Amino acid sequence: MRKLLIAFLAIPFVSCNDSKQKTAYFGGEIINPRDSIVVLYKDDEPVDTAILNSQNRFLFKIRLSDKGGDLFKFRHFPEHQHVFIQGGDSVLARVNTLNFDESLVFSGKGAEKNNFLIEMFLLDEDEQELIFSYYTLKPEVFSRKIDSLRAMKMEQYEYLIVNQRLSDAARNIARASIDYPNYKSREFYPYMHKRLTNIPRENLLDIPEGFFDFRKNVNYNDEALSFYKPYFDFMVTHFNSLAYVKCVKECRKHQIGAEKSVHYYIHKLELIDRKVKEKGLKDYLFRNTAYTYYFEDQDDTNNLLFLEKFKVLDKSNKYRDEVETLYTNIRNLSQGSEVPRLELLDAGSKQTDLVQVCQDSNTVIYFWTFYQKGHSKYINKYVLALEQEYPKVNFVGICLNEDYDEWMQTISFQGLRREHQYLSLNQENISRGLTINSLNKVIVIDNHNHIINAFTYINSPELHRILRSL
Known part of the structure; x- marks a missing residue:
């Protein structure tokens, strides 16, 4: 695999011999990819995107601001890590998404510093x-x-x-x-x-x-x-x-x-x-x-x-x-405000929104993602216990991904109740509109679609106090 990767990247590196140039190359291989792309960032701005080829490899040609080098960040959703590139570098990264940071290793010219x-x-x-x-x-x-x-x-x-x-x-x-x-x-x-x-x-x-x-x-x-x-x-x-x-x-x-x-x-x-x-x-x-x-x-x-x-x-x-x-x-999202009408998809592939989902029932909204399998198992198991403790409360899970097929596979694999699960149609809109700063955040809504508390957490004693009062 290593020889194949070097062969894949060898041709463009031939042009990097002039150390005075401000050109460099950064490429590599993603094992068990979770997305089809790798995004390169300078500071907090994306500067280039590479599409993984059939062998899950990628390549960037980089024009540096100074031959002394620049710090970049490369992101393969949902993980990211820094890489420092000097003029004339030809750095290869090899990483397994199942253990991203621990598996990350660099080779090629410029690898040692990284x-x-x-x-x-x-x-x-x-x-x-x-x-x-x-x-x-x-x-x-x-x-x-x-x-x-x-x-x-x-x-x-x-x-x-x-x-x-x-x-x-x-x-x-x-x-x-x-x-x-x-x-x-x-x-x-x-x-x-x-x-x-x-x-x-x-x-x-x-x-x-x-x-x-x-x-x-x-x-x-x-x-x-x-x-x-x-x-x-x-x-x-x-x-x-x-x-x-x-x-x-x-x-x-x-x-x-x-x-x-x-x-x-x-x-x-x-x-x-x-x-x-x-x-x-x-x-x-x-x-x-x-x-x-x-x-x-x-x-x-x-x-x-x-x-x-x-x-x-x-x-x-x-x-x-x-x-x-x-x-x-x-x-x-302050107490007493109406729940925002954010678009969702139900398990039958039918479009709905948050207002309809919470209609006429005291509701707890919680969040998960299939990229964090440990967390999704934990929170759905925790919610199952809450459902038994508070049977009159409607517990609604929102998956913050947008891949319907993988979402349905996860629902089936974890044995979740389909009628209580929804998929975000636009993850950014959901995250911003509901100010999701943590996957452990929950939002409690009364049976008139008014917010009781939008800033508590799934394992907080405060949540139990609220639920007992409903």
């Missing part, structure tokens, strides 16, 4: 349980523990840069894959330490001098890293930490539960605005803050206050229309 990046990604995932156990430790001990983990990765980094010719841009990405997960754990420490040791959350920890010295090395305006997950995740956690400290110090009367309050999120916007000048990163951080806030607080007065502050601080935000739509959708 294998390093995926290895750092997997190490970071594997370390999370261990780092969680460190959060109960004193800050000095915690620092030594996570710095020991970082030192082992730095040995691999030093080996990489000695044995591979990497551009400055590639070194920057490789170093960031080590530094920013470490920094994120440090930022998260005060919150987690208080939570796990039962220290009141409104109390500020006595952190020793030097614990946050890494902040002196943080580049708030690294355009090349703006959409790199370890860097962006750190930025989110970092500004959470800064905003919380500011909120506790300056808003004493609101300090309990500060991290869920509108003034906390406004502090966060102000801090991002003050420290981040790189347009792409700032806009995306503002967007992330808006989504996080709106799913925490559904008070319309507070929501409008947040939106107005958002627009004042960043008048030309790329995601402004999207955030305004989110605000409107949240408002439309």
